[in-house]
Amino acid sequence: MSRPRPDIDVRPIGEAEIPEWIRALNTGFLRSPGVSEDEVADRSSYLEPARTLGAFEGGRCVGTFRSFDQRLTVVGGADVPADAVTNVTVTATHRRRGILTRMMAADLGAAKERGDVVATLIAAEYPIYGRYGFGPATTMTEWTVDVPRAGLDPRWAGPEDGGRVDLVDREDVTKLGPELHERLRRRLPGAVSRTERWWQIETGAVHLDRAPWVEPFYAVYRSATGEVEGMAAYRCDEVWEDKQPAETATVRWLIATTPAAERALWLHLCSIDWVTKVRSGWRGPEDLLPLFLPDPRAARITTQADWLWVRILDVVRALQARTYDGEGALVLEITDRAGPAGGRYLLEAGADGASCTATTRAADLTLDVGDLARLWLGDESAARLIALGRVREERAGAGRMADALLRTPGRPWCPDMF
Template sequence: MTSRAAVDVRPLTEPEFADWNRAMNIGFLREPTSSEEILEARRAQFTPGRSVGAFDGGRCIATFRSFAQELTVVGGATVPADAVTNVTVAPTHRRRGLLTRMMERDLAAAKERGDVVATLIAAEYPIYGRYGFGPATSTTEWTIDVPRTGLDPRRSGPEDGGRIDLVDAEDVRRLGPGLHERLRRAQPGAVSRDELWWRITTGAVRFHSTFHEPYYAVYRSAGGEVEGMAAYTADDHWGDAKQPLNTARVKWLIGVTPAAERALWHYLCSVDWVVKVKSGWRAPDDLLPHFLPDPRAAAVTTQADWLWVRILDVERALGARTYGAAGSLVLEVTDGGGLSGGRYRLQASADGAGSCARTTERADLTLDVAELAVLWLGDESAVRLAALGRVREERAGAARQADALLRTSRRPWCPDIF
């Protein structure tokens, strides 16, 4: 077995990219070797210094990449984030501390850069809590049984004066970014998308050899404004009695008004031959079931944690968001990574504005930085975490006060995977 010291963890150089990409493919159980076309497409994500590899005998055996991102917080402000992705360790080199070395290097650099948080989508739940990450949003997928919805099968379009149009990939690249900006500025937990994201999702840049072009539907209001967009695919399945039993799968759906969301879901349930609609990853309190005359037609088929957050700057993180009530709370934050620990006073005013600063006052609540991340976007209850032993009250009633300050009327949601 190669010793820990003999494995070199360092930033990737461009000539090593193919070897790094092969290691990443193996880690994700994909076909190891990528075509030159796919390699060239993936190089578009290469940022010097932010793609890291672990090398044993000159061969890459672990991968790690981060990139710049913006995360929307409660109230609509955004904070700079260090988005972590492409994390793998070869099965031959597990349990040697390689992920820890790569993660510590990246988080220290993010802290030095001035990023407020780090983010990731966790493939496995138990891995990232030990680095200070906590699950800050969750996601739900529904499967709609179209015949049970109660919708009129003769329906021909929205009843609000709007319209649905089918468009092509070029239209999506033109209309999508502005629409998404409107969504993410209003949705806590949403993250930024760059131009490359839109090129990848529409197939202009292809990371996989099996890209299947989806259908794209756009909703325009009665005034002609684009307020919603969806990408979906459909299979080709027929029953023994020559009955169509097709399933439509939503890749993503953006709606900046309830009318747009309603129109797009009704449209998807009206496509000929489609008897089931898979909603894709949605907010856990999405309005989808209640857009249907019979909400039971939409059954929850997946519910899980989604966006994980690691707070790097407690003062800026708590100062960026707004609050549901006036009040003051002193938090004792523990941080095994040594990046954000300390005692902080959170002060919220009646208009929702908040500020946070270090203090020597007695703490009201003690919690790990990972639990602070769970509470930060308003999705979890401090009272629940206290019952689970994950938050400790130093003053009676402090957890209930934290809920009054931090919890939100609508749950945070991250529409993206990265």
């Protein structure tokens, strides 16, 4: 049980407290707690003081929390304003004292007042965030490809569709990448906006790690008409065993707006001389990668887990923002211990749009706000949650109706860590 400590002050940090806040952040993530002048200058350039919280005991920071503006794409291609949560730590000596609960309450309260529809985060640990109303809304898969077994013999020489794959410099990535990503984001439920700073980090213009910057390779796929439809960043190690190459290509990120671009980039990676293994990085749960290979068994799943967590702050706007393939009405009783999303709502959906209103009608389903987040982007099944006892079916057949309305043919995916 948490033991609130009145002597711990939770509040936005001041400019002079940035070094102490960074020290606490590094400590919480088990990095060396030392703070350099470069790190302070970098953080100072983008931290929003009102959205950067610290928990202080005396003059020492023992908890950190930060949020920033984000856009999250929903089913159908619209997007909603999101409160993106990151840099969450509590120092090991101060756990179980209600520090995170206080920081989370302050941030989510401000987000609700600001008009954000949801809050988002990538959870380092699974058990933490459900108690704050978050639910896992997308999953991710990592693949490892055993290149010699993939069946690319002779190795792939280039696209057969008139397109081409070129290696480019980071200046080209900065010019071409944001527009390409935005095209992808607009059609991919679960995708989030990327800031200019994201591209600066990924091209080395801003360097956060304490190890030296190592520039990756950047590959771009252009269609036969010359349009940029895909881009990837990857690094290769330098490993030889018994005078034989055994290098691994590790993908930092790969985005594509067409299957042709995705196929060309994966086959390029699996056809680089000396590369015997390809690690895919974080991919969507329905990634096409294995099926691009002559022998799909050469690609094995090395990680499969929850990824983007969502906390719905405004049920009405969230349910009205997305589209629905089915048609029907559903009354949802939403429980929310923290308060902002609790209530009973009538969802009426059809091909022409949806309305969501507060209602006194009898509920069809009763569920927690975190489980609503699981259903909202279409990745989870109401029937599964009913079987697990997480959702209560108040009217026979309501689970099937919920799946007909909310479930989507393609699964959502968030390509980003933040």
